[in-house]
Amino acid sequence: MPSASSNIARRLFPIAVLLCGTEFSFAQLPLARLSTLFPPGGKIGTTFEVAVTGADLDEANQLYFTSTNIVARQRRAEKTGEPEPDKFLVTIDPDVAPGIYEARVVGRFGVSNPRPFVVGDLPEILSPTTNHTIASATGVTLESVVNGRADPSAIDYFRFAAKKGQRVLIECLARDIDSRMDDSLILYDARGRELERRRRGGLLDFTAPEDGEFVLGVSDFTYRGGEEYFYRLAFSAGPHIDYIFPPSGLGGSKGRYTLYGRNLPGSAAAAGLSVEGKPLEQLDVEIELPAADALLLQPPPTDVLSKPCAAALDGIEYRLSTPRGVSNPVFLGLAAAPVVIEQEPNNKPGQSQRITLPCEVVGQFYPAGDRDFFVFDA
Numbered sequence: 369m370p371s372a373s374s375n376i377a378r379r380l381f382p383i384a385v386l387l388c389g390t391e392f393s394f395a396q397l398p399l400a401r402l403s404t405l406f407p408p409g410g411k412i413g414t415t416f417e418v419a420v421t422g423a424d425l426d427e428a429n430q431l432y433f434t435s436t437n438i439v440a441r442q443r444r445a446e447k448t449g450e451p452e453p454d455k456f457l458v459t460i461d462p463d464v465a466p467g468i469y470e471a472r473v474v475g476r477f478g479v480s481n482p483r484p485f486v487v488g489d490l491p492e493i494l495s496p497t498t499n500h501t502i503a504s505a506t507g508v509t510l511e512s513v514v515n516g517r518a519d520p521s522a523i524d525y526f527r528f529a530a531k532k533g534q535r536v537l538i539e540c541l542a543r544d545i546d547s548r549m550d551d552s553l554i555l556y557d558a559r560g561r562e563l564e565r566r567r568r569g570g571l572l573d574f575t576a577p578e579d580g581e582f583v584l585g586v587s588d589f590t591y592r593g594g595e596e597y598f599y600r601l602a603f604s605a606g607p608h609i610d611y612i613f614p615p616s617g618l619g620g621s622k623g624r625y626t627l628y629g630r631n632l633p634g635s636a637a638a639a640g641l642s643v644e645g646k647p648l649e650q651l652d653v654e655i656e657l658p659a660a661d662a663l664l665l666q667p668p669p670t671d672v673l674s675k676p677c678a679a680a681l682d683g684i685e686y687r688l689s690t691p692r693g694v695s696n697p698v699f700l701g702l703a704a705a706p707v708v709i710e711q712e713p714n715n716k717p718g719q720s721q722r723i724t725l726p727c728e729v730v731g732q733f734y735p736a737g738d739r740d741f742f743v744f745d746a
Contacts, residue, residue, distance in 0.1 A: 398424035402473050402480035407494060407515035408545055408598050409486030413462040416492075417443060420454045420473055421595055428454060428475035433485060435469050437461035460487055466687070466694065468545065484545040486600060488513055489694055495601075499525050502560065505583050510536065511693060514601040516586070518549050520593035523585045528603055530576035535631055537608050538572040538584060541600040549597040550589040557582055571608070573630060573646040606693035607631045610643055612686065614709055614730040616701030619682075620659035625700070627651045633690045655686060660702060703728045714740050 403422040410416050418440070420428065429451065431440035443455040466489050470482035491509075495516030499506040505525035508514060516524055530536050542549040553572050555564040558581050566572045568589060576582070588597055609629040617623050628638055628648050635649035642648055660682065683701040687694050710731025714721040720743040723729060731740055 398426075398477045400424050400428070400473060400475050400477045400480040402471070402483050404595055404598060405471055405483055405485060406517070406595075406598055407492070407600075408484065408547075409488060409492070409513075409515065409600055410458060410460055411492050411513075412460050412464055412466065412487060412489050414492075415457060415459040418456050418458045420456070422473070422480060424475075424477045425454060425473060425480070426476040428473045430474035431456045431458070431471060432474065432479075433469050433471050434482075435464055435487075437464045438469060438485075438487070467685075467697070486541065486545060488602075490602065490604070495524055495526075501525065502556070502583055502585075508603055510603050510605050512603055514603075516599055516601065517595065518551075518586070518588045518593040518597040518599065521591045522593065523587040526584045526586070526601070526603075527581055528584070529581050530574075530579075530605075532576055532578045534576045534605055536574045536576065536582075537602075537604050537606075537630060538574065539602045539604075540566075540569060540586060541602075542569065542598070545598075545600065547596065547598050548592070548594075549599055551599055552587050552589045554585045555582060556585070604693065605631060607633065607688050607690050607695040609686075609688060609695050609698045610648060612698045612700060613732065614707055615699075616683070616703045616728060616730060617655070617657050617707055618705075619657055619702045620662075622654060622656040624652055625655050627653060627688060627698075629695070631692065632688065633692065651688075653688070655700065657684065657700070657702060660704075710740055714742070717741050 401423040402420060404420065406419050420431065429442050438458065438460050440456040440458045443452045443457050444450060445452055464487050466487055469485050469487060471485040472482050473480040490511055490513045492513045492515060493508065495514050496506060497519065498504055500522045502525050505527040508526050508528050510528060514526065518524070538553065540551040540553060542551040551569045553566040554562060555572060555574055557563055564572055564574050586599065586601060607629065608631060609627050611628050613626050613628065628641060628650050630649060632649045632651040635651035638648040638650040681701055683699050685697040686700045687697050705726040705728050708723050708727045708729050710729060711721050713719050715738065720741040723742050723744050725744055725746065729742060
């Protein structure tokens with residue numbers, strides 16, 4: 369006859385197995401996680417050091433990019449020749465197109481998550497950590513990019529020269545490249561008077577009132593800082609495109625399009641058009657679009673259409689090349705049917721614009737409160 373103790377053991381044994389199984393079901397191996405790359409980008413045709421940070425990056429000895437023309441090798445110490453942990457020498461081939469690519473680290477615990485890596489065509493420098501006063505502002509030149517990190521409770525200052533009437537565009541990339549920094553820009557003249565500000569990021573558009581030096585202050589909006597508060601700050605008098613119209617064209621066609629933006633060589637003033645009080649210029653260009661089947665052979669856009677809602681749109685990235693440099697990209701859609709441009713006045717049902725199917729209609733809600741009406745037979 370079984371003893372009382374053996375009966376208790378039989379009752380406890382299934383419970384012990386259940387608890388043990390539950391414990392093992394939650395056991396996981398570490399997973400490589402990439403938090404930052406610094407600098408978060410580089411210039412075409414150069415080789416430079418990139419440091420990575422993250423979690424479970426043990427024996428991380430490879431760094432891969434979504435372009436095979438961006439290659440990395442682990443940095444080795446000059447004296448010993450031993451690999452330096454989390455440091456790589458990155459080479460960007462001259463044939464790489466400007467844009468935002470992805471980087472992943474490979475180590476003992478597998479392939480990491482991706483992080484954005486920016487490729488540009490302007491000279492680049494690293495921001496020092498000693499430029500937290502106007503007197504110690506770092507000198508930079510126009511047509512250059514600064515890679516930096518925000519420090520807690522501090523402002524980074526940069527000094528540059530501009531000519532009277534010169535339109536200078538200053539842009540800070542932070543949140544767009546997965547930084548935790550909420551960038552804030554304030555521009556001063558040489559006497560410390562505030563001239564312009566962008567409290568929550570965006571493009572700072574400034575026209576110099578006179579020849580001289582100007583100072584830019586950069587910080588996180590709430591003065592946070594650290595390794596994950598990195599930024600890329602571009603100083604330029606080159607071209608910038610705000611939008612293109614029409615925003616699409618028929619695949620395989622060649623047509624004329626109008627660029628609206630700033631510092632567009634040979635442009636004219638865009639009458640009555642401005643962005644946040646800054647006047648726009650307009651420039652007509654001719655663009656040849658690839659056929660729909662040829663688009664499959666082209667690399668996908670790297671700088672635009674980052675939102676999931678736009679991922680299904682077919683199109684190309686267009687940049688304006690000028691003697692003053694290459695512009696930012698804009699997306700030009702590939703239409704599947706003839707493009708019909710909205711014709712004013714069509715603001716009332718009685719003024720409806722007649723269209724013939726199939727077609728794609730492009731237009732503008734301008735001025736504010738504009739409504740457009742169309743009529744078709746079906």
